[in-house]
Each structure stands twice: as structure tokens, then as C-alpha cells.
Amino acid sequence: xxxxxxxxxxxxxxxxxxxxxxxxxxxxxxxxxxxxxxxxxxxxxxxxxxxxxxxxxxxxxxxxxxxxxxxxxxxxxxxxxxxxxxxxxxxxxxxxxxxxxxxxxxxxxxxxxxxxxxxxxxxxxxxxxxxxxxxxxxxxxxxxxxxxxxxxxxxxxxxxxxxxxxxxxxxxxxxxxxxxxxxxxxxxxxxxxxxxxxxxxxxxxxxxxxxxxxxxxxxxxxxxxxxxxxxxxxxxxxxxxxxxxxxxxxxxxxxxxxxxxxxxxxxxxxxxxxxxxxxxxxxxxxxxxxxxxxxxxxxxxxxxxxxxxxxxxxxxxxxxxxxxxxxxxxxxxxxxxxxxxxxxxxxxxxxxxxxxxxxxxxxxxxxxxxxxxxxxxxxxxxxxxxxxxxxxxxxxxxxxxxxxxxxxxxxxxxxxxxx
Amino acid sequence: xxxxxxxxxxxxxxxxxxxxxxxxxxxxxxxxxxxxxxxxxxxxxxxxxxxxxxxxxxxxxxxxxxxxxxxxxxxxxxxxxxxxxxxxxxxxxxxxxxxxxxxxxxxxxxxxxxxxxxxxxxxxxxxxxxxxxxxxxxxxxxxxxxxxxxxxxxxxxxxxxxxxxxxxxxxxxxxxxxxxxxxxxxxxxxxxxxxxxxxxxxxxxxxxxxxxxxxxxxxxxxxxxxxxxxxxxxxxxxxxxxxxxxxxxxxxxxxxxxxxxxxxxxxxxxxxxxxxxxxxxxxxxxxxxxxxxxxxxxxxxxxxxxxxxxxxxxxxxxxxxxxxxxxxxxxxxxxxxxxxxxxxxxxxxxxxxxxxxxxxxxxxxxxxxxxxxxxxxxxxxxxxxxxxxxxxxxxxxxxxxxxxxxxxxxxxxxxxxxx
Numbered sequence: 084x085x086x087x088x089x090x091x092x093x094x095x096x097x098x099x100x101x102x103x104x105x106x107x108x109x110x111x112x113x114x115x116x117x118x119x120x121x122x123x124x125x126x127x128x129x130x131x132x133x134x135x136x137x138x139x140x141x142x143x144x145x146x147x148x149x150x151x152x153x154x155x156x157x158x159x160x161x162x163x164x165x166x167x168x169x170x171x172x173x174x175x176x177x178x179x180x181x182x183x184x185x186x187x188x189x190x191x192x193x194x195x196x197x198x199x200x201x202x203x204x205x206x207x208x209x210x211x212x213x214x215x216x217x218x219x220x221x222x223x224x225x226x227x228x229x230x231x232x233x234x235x236x237x238x239x240x241x242x243x244x245x246x247x248x249x250x251x252x253x254x255x256x257x258x259x260x261x262x263x264x265x266x267x268x269x270x271x272x273x274x275x276x277x278x279x280x281x282x283x284x285x286x287x288x289x290x291x292x293x294x295x296x297x298x299x300x301x302x303x304x305x306x307x308x309x310x311x312x313x314x315x316x317x318x319x320x321x322x323x324x325x326x327x328x329x330x331x332x333x334x335x336x337x338x339x340x341x342x343x344x345x346x347x348x349x350x351x352x353x354x355x356x357x358x359x360x361x362x363x364x365x366x367x368x369x370x371x372x373x374x375x376x377x378x379x380x381x382x383x384x385x386x387x388x389x390x391x392x393x394x395x396x397x398x399x400x401x402x403x404x405x406x407x408x409x410x411x412x413x414x415x416x417x418x419x420x421x422x423x424x425x426x427x428x429x430x431x432x433x434x435x436x437x438x439x440x441x442x443x444x445x446x447x448x449x450x451x452x453x454x455x456x457x458x459x460x461x462x463x464x465x466x467x468x469x470x471x472x473x474x475x476x477x478x479x480x481x482x483x484x485x486x487x488x489x490x491x492x493x494x495x496x497x498x499x500x501x502x
Numbered sequence: 503x504x505x506x507x508x509x510x511x512x513x514x515x516x517x518x519x520x521x522x523x524x525x526x527x528x529x530x531x532x533x534x535x536x537x538x539x540x541x542x543x544x545x546x547x548x549x550x551x552x553x554x555x556x557x558x559x560x561x562x563x564x565x566x567x568x569x570x571x572x573x574x575x576x577x578x579x580x581x582x583x584x585x586x587x588x589x590x591x592x593x594x595x596x597x598x599x600x601x602x603x604x605x606x607x608x609x610x611x612x613x614x615x616x617x618x619x620x621x622x623x624x625x626x627x628x629x630x631x632x633x634x635x636x637x638x639x640x641x642x643x644x645x646x647x648x649x650x651x652x653x654x655x656x657x658x659x660x661x662x663x664x665x666x667x668x669x670x671x672x673x674x675x676x677x678x679x680x681x682x683x684x685x686x687x688x689x690x691x692x693x694x695x696x697x698x699x700x701x702x703x704x705x706x707x708x709x710x711x712x713x714x715x716x717x718x719x720x721x722x723x724x725x726x727x728x729x730x731x732x733x734x735x736x737x738x739x740x741x742x743x744x745x746x747x748x749x750x751x752x753x754x755x756x757x758x759x760x761x762x763x764x765x766x767x768x769x770x771x772x773x774x775x776x777x778x779x780x781x782x783x784x785x786x787x788x789x790x791x792x793x794x795x796x797x798x799x800x801x802x803x804x805x806x807x808x809x810x811x812x813x814x815x816x817x818x819x820x821x822x823x824x825x826x827x828x829x830x831x832x833x834x835x836x837x838x839x840x841x842x843x844x845x846x847x848x849x850x851x852x853x854x855x856x857x858x859x860x861x862x863x864x865x866x867x868x869x870x871x872x873x874x875x876x877x878x879x880x881x882x883x884x885x886x887x888x889x890x891x892x893x894x895x896x897x898x899x900x901x902x903x904x905x906x907x908x909x910x911x912x913x914x915x916x917x918x919x920x921x
Contacts, residue, residue, distance in 0.1 A: 097539045099529030100717055101522065105542075110518030114665070120516045121551070123544035125525075132540070265517070274610070275572040276617045276637075294548075297575050298514050299658065308519070363810075369796025370789030373810040377788025380864050380896060386815035390809050391782075391792040397807035397850050401820075431816050445799050454609065474609035475635060477799055479660050 084118045084312055085258050088140040091125040092133060092151035092161055093238055105243040106152045112247045117260040118146060128152060129341040133164045133398070141230035151238030153219035155198040155230065158313075162206070162222075165235055169224045171206035179213045180220040187218055210234075212249045217242040223253060232257065248263075261313045262447055266323050267348075268330060269340040271304030278305060283331055295328065300483045301475075302375070303345050304490075339493060346489040347382075353496045354385040359434040361492075363389035363429035364402055366414070367441035367456060372484040387431045394427075402426030407466045413450045416442050417468040422461035427493060428461045436461040437492045444477040445468075456484040460495045467495060503538045503731075504677050506565035511552060513659055515570075524569045524655075524662040531666045534763065535674060536563060536682040536731065547571060550584045552735055558693040560587075560649035565673060570657030572638035581625065581641075583685040584654055588643045589876035598632045599624075599639040606637060611719040628654075631668045636661040642672060650674065653658050657771045666818040672889075683730045683738050685700060685746055688759040690723030697724060708745065720894075720901045721794070722764050723909075750761045758912060765908040766794040766801075773804040774914045778853040780911075783821055783846035784806035785833070786860035786875060790904040806850040821845030834859050839878035847880045856911045858903055863896035875903040879914045 089109055095101040110120045123145060126132045140147045152161030182201035188195050201325045202218040204212055212221040214237060217469060222235040228400070234253070236246045254260070270278060275297055279286075286295055292314060298306040309326060315405070340347045354361055356501050363372045373389040378380055392398040395414065399406055404422040412418040420440050427438035441456030442448060454473045459466060469491050473483045508528050514520040522544060547553045552571070559566045571580030583904055585593070600622035607614050623636040624630055631640040633656060641654040653672070655665045673679070689697060694716055698705075705714055711733060717725040728745060730738045741813045750757050752863045782791045792808040795801055811817040814833065818825055821888060823841040831837040839859050847855035859868060860875030873892040878885060886909050892902045 097529060097542065098533045098715075099526040099531075099539075100715060102523050102526045104521050107515070107518040107521045110516055112518075114517045122555075123510075123516065125542035127540070136541075150526075167591040232606075247710075272614050274607070276615050277612060279575045279617060280615055280744065294513075294577075296513055296520065296577055297573065299573075301660070306519075308514075310517075340865075351546070359812075362816075365789075365792075368793075369801075370784075370792025370808060370810070373784075373788075373789025373812075374793050374900075377810070377812060378897060378900065382788075383812055387813040388809065388811045388820070389789060390791070390807065390820075391796070392807045393796060393802055394779075394850070397781075400851075401809075401849055411827075430820055431813070471610065472609055474606055475660070476664075478797060479635075481793075481797065 084117065084261050084265070086121040086144045087113055087118050087146035087148065088144040089120060089123045090136060090140060090147060090149045091123070091238070092128065092149055093204045094127045096125045097127050105240055108244050109148060109150070109247060110499065112251055114263060114265070116251050116255060117263045117265070118254060118258075118502050126399045128160060130160055130164050131178075133161065134168060137164070137168060137233070138228060140398065141233065145231045145258065146234070147231055148234045148236065148250065150243045152234045152449060153235065153237050155202055160262065161235060165224060165233070166206035166208070167455075169206060169208035169210040169227045169233075173207055174204040175207045176204050177211045177213075177220055180211060183213055183215060184218045186454065188436050210356065212246070212253070214242060214246060219262050221246045221249065221457050239322065248329055262316045262319070263313070264311045264316065264319050266309045266322060266326060266327055267305045267343045268309075269344050269348060269485070270307060270334060270337050271339055273305070273337055275305055280330045282330065285330060285333055289326065290322070291321070301337070301479060304339070304486070306343065308454065336494060336497060339490070345375075346486060346493060349384055350489055350493050350496065351376065351379045351385060353493065353500060354435070355381075357500045358487060359500070360385050360387050362387045362427045362431040362433035362436045364423040364436065364438040365389060365391045366393060366398070366423070366439055367443045368481055368485045369393065371481050372488055375485060375489065387433045390427050390430065399422065402430065413444055413448070415451045415455055417456060417457050417470065418460075420457035420468045421461070421466045421501055424459035424461035425466055435492070435496065436489050439488050441484055443480040443484065454480055457489065458491045460492050462495060464499060503536065504565065504679060505540045505563045506532055506537050506567065507559040507563040508539060508542045509559060509566060510542070510556060510657070511547065511568055511570035511713065511734060512544075513546045513577070513848060516546045520747060524657065524659055527663050528567055528569070528666060531670055533842045534682070534684055536671045536679040537673060541907045547577050547579055549579055549583050552580065553587060556583070556587060556652070557647060560646050560652065564650045564677065565653070566650055567653045567655065567669065569655045569662045569688065571766075572654065572656050573913045574637065575620055583642065584643060584652070585625035585627070588625060588627035588646050588652075590627040592626055593623040594626045595623050596630045596632075596639055599630055602632055602634060603637045620778050630671070631665070633665060634662060635664045640665045640668065645677075668729055679714050680736055682732075683735065683742060685728045685742050686760075686762045687726045687728075687746060687749060687753075688723060688763050689726060689756050689758055690765060690905070691757055692724070692756055694718050694724060701749065704752060709741070712742070712745065720898055721905050723758070725762065747764035749915070755913060755916065758909070765793075765905060765912060766798050769908055769912050769915065770795065770798045770801055770804060772912065772919060773854070774800075776919045778919070779804050779808045781846045781850040782858050783809045783842040783855065783857040784808060785812060785817070785842070785858055786862045787858045787900055787904045787907065788812065791856065791858065791899055791907055792905060806852045809846050809849065821849065827917035832867070834861055834867065834870045834876055836876050836878075836889065839887045840880070840885045843878035843880035844885055852916065853882060856906050860903055861901040862903065868877070873899055875906065877907045877910050879911050881914060881918055883918060
């Protein structure tokens, strides 16, 4: 399989000022095209450092892609370094990019400065792919130092992302690429270690060309990713489907999606398909559940709204939780969770309602340790509650509570909607 | 200046499935401590590849920090590689981490499996910093292959970020670091380029040893960080204070904090100091404002609760927005924003209330373009509204709307609370 290396150039990344998202976009596109990204690097705006990293990369990998360092200011030195590396004898003007520079600046109402015109000049060893989103051209250097092909992309994220299709096209014209396939399964409600033991036999029996990865996340649970490199694509698809189907049987309702997805997507899809509506009453999660649900485009089709009842007065007066219930059982209790879910269901007229009451931290109360949450789900058939305890910091506990509530809601929906 | 290299380990990064945010967090903290990050690398879960990259890094840099590959599953191989690299003769159990593994799993109601217990075993060449947020210990290897010190951190973002303070402490004990001083000013409501022009004269006149960095973020605005490397600390503090005091005069109410802070912290502090309460009515922000406010520990002292009125029926029946008001002005309007804020203030009995109604995307409506938001703030003295338009995707627009609402609330509070 053809191997690639991505090199990000710029001091702003090394001091932590900017998170590099270009590399992930490039990697996704390259993997999809059957190019394996073997390494990613970030280096600062220093000529010796850039030179040494690129020399090493070109000697190891068929494809090297750089982003950054192509701007018009003094600290942008990538072009000069690439000229030297590729044995260029001087700069030449590229008429297509020059026209683009003039057109971009005039559309923004800006004067064309000499530093802008210089953007259209490239080493005579470079082929140019015109950048239609910015002034710096995309440059291709083939057989640099007797090694691989180097693509130099601008660092501005939307320009870098915009350049990707042309780069992938160029690679597929010049290289013979093997196919690659990924499939995901989303799992919630089990720890990574327990999941690993539960599927150990299945995993050990995977064919040698299939690779499984565990990608845990507090809000989405564990993403299991199965990958196959090479092989006939129709056959691969069938073989993956067989393996995943066996895996789904092993895991049952722990699996909430068979593609890259989230709990809020899944809950939304269940409600949408059934034509049912949802509301939420949140105490300790403070709006996080509503935020997650409404982050899904089109959620207004099933989500009516929510009440964040942080104060006891709001629990009593807005949601109608009886004061006696709170006095007898405490705010963090099964009874209050149930009354909150029933209250917001009544208030909004929704078919389903989910609620949370708990202690995210920093401290617990006289009845419950910090990290305790009670979750309620009210439905046309009645109300159910569940309790969990987590041991993270406040921010993380809030995320875990919200995810646990969405998952409990999902399980109730699965049962009542008869999927 | 001491140099460091950050190595991220995991196939999920190389295929673009996960954006590496750990490196930026680490780099920010290292820079802050006076350690220069010279290079960042990402490699896959392959023993030879990890070994060769780490050998090279250890020969070049005094400090190498890895994240990832320490989980309990088969694809996590970093620990074995580090054992071999450091000449370990075998694994030893770390009692502190073992206790933590048991405590974390029992608090989550999970069984302790053999693979969990194995997490507490480390190469006999490693010093352990107990990880209180997860089962994999933080390991320190000193003088590996006659070279630098290697810190191995878990890859799960909140565990990696949680490990940073202990790593920085260890580095500052074992290395002689040049003193470094940072001060922050938080600014909201101005674009980076406009801010840069506004303070250009002040910035150009900064002494040569002072460096200013712009750190923009949609939720917190722009963090301006002033840094001084080296020098006598008392004198430095006084000189920085003089510069920052001049900067604050230049920027006026655009400045919302003179330390690393957030809008929700600032709003909370204003309310707490005045002994006033707050509620929120959210449409397009879908719970994000309540989520931000309640992410501040102690927010129950001033935050009573909120209503997320996603459906028109909830706006009318729960918040009491007149149907005629919606029919005449449209859901996204100054009038509806005002009625929502007044409605939730009445419902909860709070002193202040903030509201949002807008179009986060993907599409606009017949009256307003996508990205439009109306914000209302109801107070004992009356109600005020403001409108903004942003041009990002749905997720980013929701963040910008919530931040703009908190900032508008802050400006009203500043005025009415007479600070």
C-alpha cells in the first residue's frame, strides 16, 4: 500500500495556539483513496528544521504533503525551502494563479501589493494546481531528491481542505492505489476492558487482513472500527458485513448504531421514525441534554423543549414536583427524577420525557456521594428510573450523566416502540 | 531553552478519525512553563514505528511526551515498547494505581477484570504518577537510551489534559527552566484583525522582552497573552501590570476579565457579588447557555433554571409568549426574544433573565438569513434586545449565539449593577 506523510508547518501549532485540523481532513481523504498515512509531523517556521524533516520524509514515503508557510509575510519560508530541496534554478510566474490573485483581491476590494503578486511565482521545478480560494498556489514537486512526490498546500484551513480533491485526483492518476475499507459500530454502557473481554473470542478469530480499533469517548461510548486493507472490494464488503453481523449478535442492545453516529442521532432517529415527541427536565446536567439533542439538524421535528430546574423552587413551581416528595426523598432521588420527567411531559405535552437529578460536583450531599445521578423516563405507559455513579470532575460528570440519560431513554424507546 | 517533542500514538489519528487536541493543550502548558516544543509527531500503533520515532526524539530533545496507546485492549502497545526501549527487565505492580483502578471501576459499578488489573503494572524502569481520572498510569522514564526524559500519558483527552499539571511540576523539579511570566486579558465583541489595529500603537511600543499573543475562541472571545521570558520577577510583574493597565484603558468594556477566564465565570461573579439571580429561555441555543452557566461550580447560588422552548407551543404555553406576537413579528424577532426573557423571568421569579431566538442552520427562514440571532435581557428595570448575524456552521453558530448572549447580559449587568 502506498504510504504518505503529512507535514504541518507553522510556529502557531507548536506553541499550542492552533489545533491542527488540516491533517485529519487530509488523512480522511487519503485513507478513503487507499493511501495509508504512516506519519504526521508538525514543525516550526525554521528553514533547517523544515529541510531536514522533508528530506527524511521524502526518503521514506512515496507521498509527502505539506500545509502552511506559503503566505506573503516574512515568516512564510516554505516556498524557498522547497525550491532549494527540488534543485530549482529560480522562480517563474504562473499566469493562472496570477489572474486568481488579482481576481480574489479585487473581489475583496483590496489593492494588489507586490507581496501579493509574488504569490504567483513558483520554483521552476514545481507544477501548479491553481488555488481558487486564496492567493498561494498549490505546488507539486515530483521525484524530489530522487524520492517521492511532494504536494505543498496553503495552511489556511478552508484553502487546505479545498485543495484536497485536486490532490487526491493527482495521486490517483500517478499512483496505482489499492482499496481500503472501514466500518464502525457504536457501543454504549460497557467499559472498554469489559467490552474487550466480551468479544475476545470473536476478535481473536478475525481474519489476518482485518483490524479492530477501540475509540472511547464519554459522550458517544465506544466506537469499534473494523478495517481491511486491500483485496477485492465486493468480497471485502461481504466479509466485513458477516463479521459485524456476528459482533452485533454478541453485543445486543449495547450497540446503538452500525455507522459513525451519536446517541442523540440514534434517539432522534427512533423518535422521528415513530412520529413521537420528546421533552427534557434537567437539574445536574444543566442544559447539556437539550444541547446535545438540538445539535442534531432537524431536531425541531421531535424535540419540543426542556426545563432546566436548577433551583428547588423551579422544580416545584414549574415542573410541579411535590415539596413533600423532595422533603421525604431528597432532591437526588428516584422519586424526584420520576416527578421531574412526568412534570415536563405534562407541561410540554410531549410523548416522552427524560430527566436528570444528581451531583456533578465538586461535592456530594448528606444522602449521596458526588457523581451520583438519577435518571427518569416518562412515557405513555408509565415512568421508569435508573441510577448511576461516576467519579470524574464536574465537567466530565455532566457529560457522563447526559450520555447515560440519552442511553437509558434509547433503551426505553427501543422497548416501547418495538424496534 | 529546553526543547521538547510531543508524540501522539494511535491509528485513529492517522486515518483522520480523531483530531489531535492533546498536543495543543500540552504545547500551551509547556510553553507557559518555559519549555519550547520543537516538533510534534503522530504515529500508528506499530511497535517498530513507535520505537524508531521515540529513539530519534530521545536523541534530539531533553523531553519527549507521548500520549495514547496505554489502554487495556490488544491494540494498545505503547507500554511494551517503552519497556523495551528503557531496558526494563519486567513489569511491577504499582499499588497506588491499582487502588485507583479498583476505586474507579467500583464507583462505576463495574467488575474488576484481569485486563483492568494489568493496567496497574508498569515496566520496572518507570516512575509512576497516579492517574486519578482513568485506569492507565502516567509513566516517567528518565535517561532513556542515555538521552532525555520520556513522559507517557493516556490518550483519552480529559485524562491527558488532567495529567499536564503533574508533568509540568515534574519537569520544573528536574530541569532548570528559565523564568517566564504570562498575564492574560479576556476580550469579547471585536474581530482579531480589528483588535490588532486598535492596539497597534500600544503593541509596537512594547519593550523588546515582552511578547503578545492572540488566542481566539468562539466561546471565550480573544485571549490576549502577554509573556516575558527571563528577568527579575518582581520587576517583571510591575512592568507587565503597567502595560496591561494601559491596554485596559484602550479597550474599555471589551475587556471582561484580567485573568484567564470565561464569560460564564464573569457573569456568575457579577451576579454572586450583587446577590441577584438569573434564569434563561433558549430557542436556537437549545440549552447551551444553561449548560455554560451551570458548568461553573457554585452556580446554584444564582442560577434558578431555564426553559428550552424549541417548539412554538412551549414558547406560548410555558413562557407565555403571545401567539399574536409570533404571528406578527416571526419567531426570530426582537419582540419574541423580549417576550421569552420576560416570560422565564416571571416563571422562575429571577432578578435577571436572558433569552435567544435564532437560526443556527442549516437553513434560514422567510424573514432572516441563517446565522441570525435575537437576544433578550429582562431586568428589574425593563427589557433590552440585540441582534447578531454569524456565518458559520450549525455547531459553531450555536456556540457564537450563546457567547454573544452571555456578553450582552454582562454588558447589561455592568450597567445596572453599577460596577
